[in-house]
Amino acid sequence: MTDFFKYQALGNDYVVIDPRSTGLPVTPETVRLVCDRHFGIGADGVVHGPLADPRPGVPVPLALFNSDGSVCGRSGNGLRMFALHLADRDAGSWATGEPFTLRTTAGDSPVRILDRAAGTVQVGLGRPVFEAAALPLLNEDGTPAEGSTLSVPLTVGEQKLTVTALDNGNPHTVVPVDEPTPELARDLGPRIAGHARFPHRTNVQFLRVVSRGVLEIEVYERGAGYALASGSSACAAASAARQLGLCDERVEVRMPGGSVTVTLAADGSVTLTGEVRQVATGDFAPALRALLDRTPEAAR
C-alpha cells in the first residue's frame, strides 16, 4: 500500500491521496499537515481520489484542497496531475491518450494525456463567467454587485486598481501591470485575495501582455499563497486578456515555474496544455501517521 503520490506542474505541487492505497482520513486538518513544508510532505494542495471506482466512460470523482485546508472547485494543474496518476497507477484506458472526464464540485473537466513520456497533459476548463454574481463580487458598501466584471475598479488600501474578475470553477482576479514580480504578488496578492469585496476570496494574477501570443503572469493563490505556476490562473489570465482584445485564441502563458499553452475557442471554452511530472511516492512515517490519525476530524 502507498500512502501518497506527489506530482508537480511547473513547480505547483500536489499530493495525491488515493483511498484505494491508504485509509487516511482527508480533512482540512490532515491536508494542512500533509502540505506543511516543514512538518509534512509539503505541497500547494491535495488531490483526494478516485472517490469511486474508476470506470471507462464514466466521470471519475475527486476532491481538491488548497494547502490551507480549504476546498476548491477546480485546479487546472491538480486535475492534470490526477489524470497522470490514474495512468501511472491503473494504466489501461487511462493511459491510451484517449480523453476521459474528471468530476469535482465545479463540474466535469475533460482531460487527455497527450504524451506520457514527456508528461504532456491537457485539461478543458469550460467557459469562464465574467459576471459579478458568479464569483461572487460585492460592491464597496457590501451589497451584491451585478453585471460584467470586465475592467472594474477595485480600491486596495491607497491603490486604485482596474481589474478583470471571472469564475472558471474558481474565482480569479486579473490585474494588468507593467511588470509582474514575485514581490508584487507577495505584497498586493494577499490584500486582493482576502479583500472584503470577495466573500469567497479570490485567486490573483498580475498580468503583462508581452505580445498577442505571449502573456506573463505572477500568481497569488487563494488558500495556497504565492505559486510558481497555476493552471486555472493561467487560463483566467488568458481568458481576461482575450475578452479585453489583448491576445489571440492561442497563447503561451509564462510563469516563474515555466510556460503552458492556453487555447481559447470561439465558444469561449478554454483548454490548458502543459507538463506534469511525478515527484515521489511513499508512506507516511509512523510518527506523522499518528499525528494525521489524531487530528480532530480524524478522531471523531
Ligand SMILES: N[C@@H](CCC[C@H](N)C(=O)O)C(=O)O
Ligand atoms: N493551483 C490550482 C488552483 C488551486 C485552487 C485555487 N487555489 C482556488 O482555491 O481556487 C490550479 O492549478 O488551477
